[in-house]
Amino acid sequence: MTALPLSTARILLIIGGGVSAYKSLELIRRLRERGASVRVVMTAAAKQFVSPLSAAALSGAPVRDDLFSLVDEAEMGHIELSRAADLIVVAPATADLLARMAHGLANDLASTTLLATDKRVLVAAAMNVRMWLHPATQRNVATLAADGVAFVGPDEGEMACGEFGPGRMAEPLAIVEAVEHALARPTLIPLPAAAASKGPLAGRHVVLTAGPTFEPIDPVRFIGNRSSGLQGFAIAQAAVDAGARVTLIRGPVSLPDPKGAEVVRVQTALQMLEAARAALPADVFVAAAAVADWRVEKARDQKLKKGPQGAPTLSLVENPDILAEIAKPGTARPAFVIGFAAETENVLENARGKLTRKGCDIIVANCVAEGTGVFGGADNEVQIVSPSGTEAWRRMTKAEIAKKLIGLIALRFGVRT
Helix, strand or coil, X not given: CCCCCXXXXXXXXXXXXXXXXXXXXXXXXXXXXXXXXXXXXXXXXXXXCXXXXXXXXXXXXXXXXXXXXXXXXXXXXXXXXXHHCCEEEEXXXXXXXXXXXXXXXXXXXXXXXXXXXXXXXEEEECCCHHHHHCHHHHHHHHHHHHCCCEECCCEEEECCCCCEEEEECCCHHHHHHHHHHHCCCCCECCCCHHHXXXXXCCCCEEXXXXXXXCEECCCCCEECCCCCCHHHHHHHHHHHHCCCEEEEEECCCXXXXXXXXXXXXXXXXXXXXXXXHXXXXXXXXXXXXXXXXEXXXXXXXXXXXXXXXXXXXXXXEECCCHHHHXXXXXCCCCCEEEEEEEECCCHHHHHHHHXXXXXXXXXXXXXXXXXXXXXXXXXXXXXEEECCEEEECCCEEHHHHHHHHHHHHHHHCCCCC
């Protein structure tokens, strides 16, 4: 499984000005047919080879090409573009565009977006063989590779100019494969240490799970729950604000991503466990997700239909216990592991039992019985259960609970907030 499936990925495609720009239109189509959303930025030279209208029609979104757009830049559009994507793909990347990237120039929307982004960049270079092999280009490529830029191609073959050698842009399907490979690891680039945020959790890595999981019954139906993800997302944002590097593993909810967090989207408990393991090592693990306890042993390929045979029989199997797996003793165990107990009765008794069974450090217990308004609501009332006792917190907003919990985490590492 990729850390971020292509079917849910947001790709920003920057089209440079080269003959192979026509392949970028096919690339848009291939990415879209696999479920990815694609936004396009074109350089001025790119518009000499392909039409912005064609790119807009294929991507389903307006093409951006003007750094000084009165509409877009009134809202700092180049910053929004650079942050909203999960991955930036430059195809074709001309010699000129590579040079500007390597030297940190920012004189148009494409280069400014590349300089401002906090996401990884995948480059599909395309140029004449002599231009590709020129020492200046090779120096620029080496600089970009050292900066963490990934490359696909160029391929070897006949050029539009009639010469032969390396310099042809990789084929669209090869670029799609490279995109999937790039999404298999975190795409958020942390700030350099010298510029990193200061705060009580500066230098710490916090991994959180939030939201429900959906366990498929068939292509239409699933086993799930009413978790909104609000509390987990609030904790993620509070951790970012406290200076931590945050990896949020989110189930299927409609909330916007917390600003500054690295986000991994999953659907099922098995995917969530795999993503949690992949996010380690970490200093803190917060299991705020409401993971489905069971899944269908074998989900149906086609929609189940009503018929004279009556209701279908579903064979259920138990899902993995993500909290217990991450809390297992060993070198990979985070220093501080926090679980949540959402109960409808016997809240403290069940939370204490969960603390013992799971092997975590504390349990944040709350009552989600009908009438409490916790699921989907803005407020919560929790009790912190630890081996040393129980501390009841008054009812407050989920954002306030998140900040107080971050303070508790910071105290664990010897920092008072």
